[in-house]
Amino acid sequence: MNFNYLPIYILTIALGGSFYLGYLPPIIFFIYVIASTLTFFLYAKDKRAAQNDEWRISESTLHMYSLLFGWPGAIVAQQKLRHKSKKQCFRSAFMFTVLINSALVVGMHTNYGSNMLRSNTHNLKNYVTKNVDNQYVRKSALFLFSFRNDNYLYYESDTFYIRES
Incomplete structure (x- = not known):
């Protein structure tokens, strides 16, 4: 078990349980899937741009997509692509977006x-x-x-x- 993915496991179990208990509709899960996929591809595009010395995607844009339900895709991209996984100020801001998004989901309850x-x-x-x-x-x-x-x-x-x- 890769502990870097633990927040994603927790989110998946929590969303499944919330749907089963009647607190959330399925659209919330699908929003996470779509936003995470889009965020993963943005990280991949930024990684490719960094390698080819091309125009980059701003860190604030990456954080915005993470905040708007895309943080699971960002975690996967950081681990699989080895992109934005070492820069501590970026990681701190990223974790803040995860906490804000998690608070929003808790607020739905x-x-x-x-x-x-x-x-x-x-x-x-x-x-x-x-x-x-x-x-x-x-x-x-x-x-x-x-x-x-x-x-x-x-x-x-x-x-x-x-x-x-």
């Missing part, structure tokens, strides 16, 4: 964060069902924006309530 997340995903589901004609896109979007326990909840006046059986 608070009452306020959960209500806001459910409200926004509910609005997205409504938009997709009203404006998308393709049934496969509509079904995919409904799955991605649904919480596992949506059938137990109802939405009223910007708040979700538990249905009594």
Whole structure:
């Protein structure tokens, strides 16, 4: 087990558990996958530019992508590509972006964060069902924006309530 990847293992288990318990919709996991892939490719492009003495991607851009859910891809890139893995001031700023992003995910589990997340995903589901004609896109979007326990909840006046059986 490579301990450099431990934060990614923890994130994967936490997101899976949060989905299973009904706290997060699947779209959160897919956002991490897409952002991490994009961030990995940005690191690869920057590594290639560094080797060829070409125009580089700024460190602030790399940090921004890490902050916007791409930090797992940045960790993989730092380990696999051996890029930005030794510079201590970069690593410190990177770890700060990981902590901020982790705090955001924890915030999604608070009452306020959960209500806001459910409200926004509910609005997205409504938009997709009203404006998308393709049934496969509509079904995919409904799955991605649904919480596992949506059938137990109802939405009223910007708040979700538990249905009594």
